[in-house]
Amino acid sequence: MAAFTEGMPCWVDALLPDVEAGKRFYGELFGWTFEEREGRYVEALSDGKLVAGLAPKRDGRMPTVWGVYFATADAAALSRKIRDAGGQVITAPLPVANMGTMAVGVDPGGAVFGLWQGGDRPGFEKQDEPGSFCWTEVYTRDKERVDAFYESVFGFQGTDLPDASIDFRMWSPAGTQPGDDTAIGGRSVLTDAFPAEMPGHFLIYFCVEDCDEAVAAVTRLGGRVQAPPFDIPYGRIAVLTDNQGAVFAVLAEPKAA
Structure with a gap:
């Protein structure tokens, strides 16, 4: 493992x-x-x-x-x-x-x-591949305290996403050079676009082969679409809710040329 x-x-x-x-x-x-x-x-x-x-x-x-x-x-x-x-x-x-x-x-x-x-279960045996975890980010209304918290507790190296339309900070593990190649998660901000009663929370991403097909499957299975598929520099993502109310996201990485 x-x-x-x-x-x-x-x-x-x-x-x-x-x-x-x-x-x-x-x-x-x-x-x-x-x-x-x-x-x-x-x-x-x-x-x-x-x-x-x-x-x-x-x-x-x-x-x-x-x-x-x-x-x-x-x-x-x-x-x-x-x-x-x-x-x-x-x-x-x-x-x-x-x-x-x-x-x-x-x-x-x-x-x-x-x-x-x-112990006997260190954690994932598969990740960053279709059908497995690939990313997480925390959403907060108190970014100054939350940034300092994670960078103190876990030693994360934080770097703000340059030229982004949203306020986003990427995390890299302690002892690494911050950047896209080392990032393991990040922090986003709960803006006025989110319901006022929504608390701080983590969003979990799973890799899929095809984002749009995954969205269609979620709808067919009784889930809901929170954010329809859209493209980012790292692939195509969507935010979804399962048929019991648990929110998660999917990411289809860009296909090789």
Whole structure:
């Protein structure tokens, strides 16, 4: 399995009211197969490799949402850094059998994220390929505090996207030269175009072969289109909602000439 350096996105999962319905939706959309673990947690596989998880909501008040986990060698120490930097820890480090240790934090803008200290399960076995995770970004209304938070807690190297029509900051892991080639995620801003009640949150991207075909499939499967397909320098993307209300995005990278 791949090793993940500190702060790298290493896992994503969806919190759903109906995991069986989620299996049908994402199995059809991405071609995933599934294996159930203890506690009704379901691991999704693409070409036999781990790519994501689906988890049942234990309480109807919990959000239906996709979440991201960042890799760490020491979840307890990183939890302390989260508090020291102005964030919160809402789930203290918790061993998950022999697979690893998880924790859940909240940044100063209210966005929730996970920590994962890998054991037998370091994280993704496949990424940056169709049917797997490829990108994440946090949306916030408090960019100054949130930028300082992630760059302090994870050591991210931040660089603002030049000549962009939106206020966007890319993150590269600590010890790397910031830039497109090293970026693993980013920060965007919740503008007046978003509903006033929308909290800070992460958006998860999955690679697909064809963005427009993925959008058509989501619609056919009972999901909704939040942002129709549009082109960016890195490919063609769309923001979607599954048939239970979890928001995610898809990216089709430019095809080679």
